Amino acid sequence: MADVAEGGSWTVEVGVTAAPWLQPGTYGNCASFLAKMTPNNGVDYCATTKEVSVTDSPPVARATVDVVTDADMSIAASHAAQFDQVDPGNQAVVDFAVKNNGPSDAASPITVKGTLPAGVTFVSGTDPWTCSAAGQAVECSWTPAYTKVGVSVPAPVSSLPPGESAPPLSWTVATAKPGLVASYPVSATVASGTPDSKPANNTSTTPIGVTPVDLALAKSGSGSFALGEQGVWTLSASNVGAIDDAGLMTVVDTLPAGSSFVSSSGEGWSCSASGQTVTCTHAGLAKGASSQVSLTTQIDKVGVTNEATVSTTSYEKDLANNSASATVKVRRLPQTAKALPASPTRVKAGRTDQGQKLKTRVICRPKKSAAAGEVSFCKVTRKAGVVRIKVKGPRTMKVTVIQTAKGTPRYKRFVQRKTWVVKP
Numbered sequence: 001m002a003d004v005a006e007g008g009s010w011t012v013e014v015g016v017t018a019a020p021w022l023q024p025g026t027y028g029n030c031a032s033f034l035a036k037m038t039p040n041n042g043v044d045y046c047a048t049t050k051e052v053s054v055t056d057s058p059p060v061a062r063a064t065v066d067v068v069t070d071a072d073m074s075i076a077a078s079h080a081a082q083f084d085q086v087d088p089g090n091q092a093v094v095d096f097a098v099k100n101n102g103p104s105d106a107a108s109p110i111t112v113k114g115t116l117p118a119g120v121t122f123v124s125g126t127d128p129w130t131c132s133a134a135g136q137a138v139e140c141s142w143t144p145a146y147t148k149v150g151v152s153v154p155a156p157v158s159s160l161p162p163g164e165s166a167p168p169l170s171w172t173v174a175t176a177k178p179g180l181v182a183s184y185p186v187s188a189t190v191a192s193g194t195p196d197s198k199p200a201n202n203t204s205t206t207p208i209g210v211t212p213v214d215l216a217l218a219k220s221g222s223g224s225f226a227l228g229e230q231g232v233w234t235l236s237a238s239n240v241g242a243i244d245d246a247g248l249m250t251v252v253d254t255l256p257a258g259s260s261f262v263s264s265s266g267e268g269w270s271c272s273a274s275g276q277t278v279t280c281t282h283a284g285l286a287k288g289a290s291s292q293v294s295l296t297t298q299i300d301k302v303g304v305t306n307e308a309t310v311s312t313t314s315y316e317k318d319l320a321n322n323s324a325s326a327t328v329k330v331r332r333l334p335q336t337a338k339a340l341p342a343s344p345t346r347v348k349a350g351r352t353d354q355g356q357k358l359k360t361r362v363i364c365r366p367k368k369s370a371a372a373g374e375v376s377f378c379k380v381t382r383k384a385g386v387v388r389i390k391v392k393g394p395r396t397m398k399v400t401v402i403q404t405a406k407g408t409p410r411y412k413r414f415v416q417r418k419t420w421v422v423k424p
Contacts, residue, residue, distance in 0.1 A: 089177030102162025214241030258301020
């Protein structure tokens, strides 16, 4: 450089870049000034540990700098289209792409860790990664090859250089049967031995879909469905989906007001009742199979609609066909009473066999028109629940007796009538 006058000064700036493989620490830099008239005689003045000043010959200056490392690791989880939806119990493969985005080397080991969701178990990982699992926790590690990076770092270094990707990593996992959820989110987090100031891209997730089952329910009513008697509801559950149902199937039937559970029947079904709610369970059905359960109930109300729903512990997407209802008309029972006698002279009133009070009405008309001045009629007396009828006059009479009784919520209105031809 040019000569510097006495009392003058100059500045030299030297720019340096730390190598990607450089380890963190404090590094020193030394500079010595040799004037033209000062021979160095082959001496490295920076090699001395002596404290120096500008009055030394030659002057020496030292400075230190702290070097930090930062490797931005990223991971991307994915899976092939064939694993968009997996039948329960089958395996799926999850792929992970790991990359070092720099600026520093990523020191070994490179690790990928994740906790599998319930319903998924680890089977294996791909080479050259070393993988192990403890319960739902999975850990894989990979050590890059050792390379000698330069004369200033004589020992080989094991690291993933900036911009480089690790070997592909795949996890083979098994899914539970039955499948209980719509999908399993499989996620993993990558790390290296080098600090990472951008952790946002260190975790990635991909969902493995579960093939759903599809149940359907149909319902009908059979039997007399008469008030006070028993009627039978038949429920038919079917698996109309694409896979077998390995779960537990449940039918819940809420009986209408005025009905009560009596019993159930159906192969493989187990039923119990709590109030108006009847719950029946059955093992899951194979694809295309169906099964029926019959519920016998006591009917105490006119006109009922019965609704029921089927469900399963397996994941089911389409619930539109899981409910069914049936409406039946419940008839009231007829009342009965002792038949009217052969002769109207003595008709018992009293009550119907069901306990309703009988009302007896008597109608008398001449069989033929009476002659002028003739009077014919019926004399009716009521005493002690007996109606006595006696024809008075010269004409033959048509005597009609009508007995009625009021209806009840359970029984119809009672009516019986009979007509006699009675001579005087």
